Amino acid sequence: MTIVHIGLGKTATTTLQKHVFPELARLGGYRFNDPHLVALLIKGNALKLSTEEKDDIARKLKAERHFISLEGLVNWNPAFWQWAADRNLELFGPATSILISVREPIEWMTSVYQQVIHEGNVVQPHEFFVDRDELATLAPLASPTRLDYFCSDLLDYAELDRLYSDRFDQVVIVDVSQIARMDFVDELFDLDTAIVDGLRSRFDNATSENRSYSLRAMKLTFARERLLRRFGLKTFGSADRRYHDYLALARAWARTPSMTEHRDARRSLLRRLATGRLPTWRGLMQAGLDRILPYEKFHLPKDVKINLDLVEKNRRFIAERVLPNYPPLRPRLDKPQTDLDTSR
DSSP: OEEEEEEOSSSSHHHIIIIIHHHHHHHHTOEESOHHHHHHHHHHHHSOOOHHHHHHHHHHHHHSOEEEEOGGGGOSSGGGHHHHHHHHHHHHOSSEEEEEEEOOHHHHHHHHHHHHHHTTOOOOHHHHEEOHHHHHHHGGGOBTTBOSOEEGGGOOHHHHHHHHHTTOSEEEEEEGGGGGGOTTHHHHOOOOHHHHHHHHHHHHHOOOOSOOOBHHHHHHHHHHHHHHHHTTOOOOOGGGOOHHHHHHHHHHHHTSSSTTOOOOHHHHHHHHHHTTOOOOHHHIIIIIIHHHSOOOBOOOOTTSOOOHHHHHHHHHHIIIIIGGGOOSOOOOSSSOGGGOOOOO
């Protein structure tokens, strides 16, 4: 059976993909993020796959057991969750285990918005968050390949659960607050307790990956963009990618043993400075400013358009559907239970 972690993004996915999932796949006898498969799936996120490419995916999935983790598969925009679920069913078939990671809704929406900023798509929060009526007006501009607007009226974790439970044989949902426990592993693999404890240690000791900009970094980014626009310029972001950019991105990730073998941001920044190469703005903010100066968390403005009733519904879903699946934490073999940090 194929195992596919579809997202959500910004739920410790990079840490899992880099430090946990490759070892978990090896122990379970799975191939993790086959480069050729990942390249096709990345292309399929933005462009239509040919019949030959779809057949190629089917052949590879049939030939051996695969563990895939690609958070874009769920789609970052809830408006396209059903579209993505139908596409994933077509690509993987119903006999697939789907792993979904979720997060407290306000925190998740904040991180998603900041990820948009990270990728160079600099837009103010009041322009990014819209209500259902505004989204209907903007529908002709919407695309599943880019996140220009976000409607919290559509952020419904229970609906996401239903979309995948109706289509796939197994759906496992884990909240980010419980990921460090690694209890979700028991639902997908039959591994000894000692092995799961080892995976837990890997996650505990992993460095923080892709931390969101601090409040100071966000302010500087907005100031930079205002200055550029005075001269009729703007940042070239991920939303500006064209056809050839997507193909180049897929090919670049296909050359990497794991799509998430990112270089350490701090070392990359130092290396760039040492060789005279200009660091990226994102590198300066994440690996420079936010590591040198005290980190102050960015929060969405209170008057931004957020459906608070649905936020509470999503919190109840986590409390009633997700968290009860986790029994009391098993004792660690290498340190007392009370020492285990489960706050990540």
